[in-house]
Amino acid sequence: MSDAANILVVEDEEALRVGTCDVLAFNGYQPTPVETGEDGLKEALTGRFDLVLLDVMLPEMNGFEVCRQLREAIPAQPVLMLTAKGSEEDILTGFRSGADDYLTKPFSIAELLVRMEALLRRSGRLPEQREQAFSLGAWSIEPATGQATRDGHAIELTEKEVDLARAFVRDAGRLISRRRLLQDVWGWGKVEDVQTRTVDVHVAKLRKKLGKDGALIETLRGEGYRYNGVGSTT
């Protein structure tokens, strides 16, 4: 199922980890269980997850630290913290280390699910949102057909071009490295040195097709690309 959201579940307690994954799978998600903070960070850094469920109390590296490092490496990565620690100080620490939401145990499964969904929707990662039109510059892009229209005029985009455009819009205003694009858009796992030029080629094609709006995709030499425009789901 490539259209199910990928969820990384970082939780050391076996019963909870397995239970959570079961529930997620039952609800149409694609969960990946991991036991330790270190493994969680390693997995998350591949960038292939739509959401990271992160327990705070983990052996060796705690959730706060995992979140901090993850947020630094992938600013746009959605993270939902789950923990028994419910003191205000812990909640603040959780958010300060970059969490998008913070849920204290015991929590109801139903609440977890709706909070997950809210976060996935907000970050544009719900499967149905992948079919939803979005806009890039003055273009309106229809993912299902690959049709892009600007003041009445229509052009065709390939699937990769649509995915690439969506990645730019989703991280509007932020730097996106080639490595990140290869992981996010291309789904290549861990990328060591970026040898391939396929990203550049696709960016070039997209720019050309977008015409003057292509200039909104800026090259940051030695860093990657950045879309200078507003993110929009309409």
Added chain:
Amino acid sequence: MSDAANILVVEDEEALRVGTCDVLAFNGYQPTPVETGEDGLKEALTGRFDLVLLDVMLPEMNGFEVCRQLREAIPAQPVLMLTAKGSEEDILTGFRSGADDYLTKPFSIAELLVRMEALLRRSGRLPEQREQAFSLGAWSIEPATGQATRDGHAIELTEKEVDLARAFVRDAGRLISRRRLLQDVWGWGKVEDVQTRTVDVHVAKLRKKLGKDGALIETLRGEGYRYNGVGSTT
């Protein structure tokens, strides 16, 4: 301040409405208070708010309904629901009507603020956490982009120029030898005799780009350079 986030506060209880707005204003936000659900919806539909704080229990039109209609009209509008109703069913209803987060009273102000911030960040309405900008003379320098601005006018600095400028600012008022610059900025290991002219060339470029402020970088013949200005991290 056009760079302060605009917050719409929909809350019928006066004390809470005023108190919340005060806190928000104190924390650098731009709050707009509204009493009823209808007014809240009308205001929110203008689309000029970065975030809507929405109480659930309102006269006439309740928060759930406001949220539903608002979400339909502006799918990307961030909404944070605030309510005394803390039952699981209410929470689920809140999220199902499209809220991004749901906080039950009594809540701590600190938690409200961090949750607001998390949501604003996630929806791309907060400036990215960049490496601390610093100022050199009348210029303000963004290390990440190499952009330097002085009274509205912007220029581009290369990476080396930024590094060099940072070194000067850090040791403001103190002599910096070429040898030290080569070690600190250029990362050349142990330098015997300074044969290279690269430092001079870069200082020259930097001076030229800085215009009249370039004169703040003084040459100490036979010694090195000294920046005559204040060190500042803005």
Added chain:
DNA sequence: CCTGGATTTACATCCCGTTGACGTTGGCTC
């Protein structure tokens, strides 16, 4: 096979740090 799209390849181009030549400056000696 054929075809459209993804990927690689090859080459042109651009950016930018570095170099070396050369002119200028400042401080020294006489």
Added chain:
DNA sequence: GAGCCAACGTCAACGGGATGTAAATCCAGG
């Protein structure tokens, strides 16, 4: 003050790495 010379400013040119891009190649589905 003249002359000298090392230090410094400046500029053009070089070169390597990164990027743009057209063309060739690969590859999966019809």
